[in-house]
Amino acid sequence: MRKQFVVIGLGRFGKSVAETLFKLGHEVMVIDNNEHTVQSIMHNVTHAVQADALEEETLKSLGVRNFDAAVVAIGDNLEANILITLMLKELKAPFIVAKAQSLQHGKVLEKIGADKIIYPEKDMGIRLAHNLTGSNVLDFIEVSANQSVYEVIAPALFINKTLGELNLRAAHGVSVIAIKRGTRIIVAPGSDTKIKEKDVLIVIGEK
Ligand code: ATP
Secondary structure, X not given: OOOEEEEEOOOHHHHHHHHHHHHOOOEEEEEEOOHHHHHHHHHHOOEEEEOOOOOHHHHHHHOHHHOOEEEEOOOOOHHHHHHHHHHHHHOOOOOEEEEOOOHHHHHHHHHOOOOEEEOHHHHHHHHHHHHHOOOXXXXXXXXXXXXXXXXXXXXXXXXXXXXXXHOHHHHHOEEEEEXXXXXXXXXXXXXXXXXXOOOEEEEEEEO
């Protein structure tokens, strides 16, 4: 489904998010106050606006509540990052993703209502570590200090076996809550569900 996104601030992170969303076939509006930056991305997004996102009228006129998600990708200017997140919240943007510089900054963003906080360097570091150790983990969300939800590529050993046969809860202490098979999602798969090649398992378990 084609979705609508707005990305504010086109540093390396914002630019990469915006261009990837556009390549994936979504509508992407970007805002940056630097003319050169806006011009350089013009052909790789749906709409590029040169404006100061700190001006409330700018955000108001965009109708942010109609976007599926707004990404605040300004990093260096903490004040702008926080104020823009706050304004987006007040303007009822349905889902706000904000980039944080530190854990303290992230806490402030969480308090003012950002729905998802990104720590690009920290998150990338964790992913790289998983990657280097050959783990199949694609993504994960911490749900508590000990428990996380993981997205894992089904290991070769699992292919053509049922969840019952694999008995992952006893063997690995994890429960499979869903299976992504292409564009299909099998929610709460039963013990007779057979794992196929390229399946992505969504599991909950201890770290
Ligand atoms: P990265 O690490 O992703 O490269 P960064 O954290 O260094 O980025 P910044 O350089 O702080 O990010 O800002 C990213 C972009 O945000 C810049 O292109 C800058 O022009 C833009 N920007 C900063 N303040 C505003 C503002 N008030 N309104 C619109 N754009 C802004």
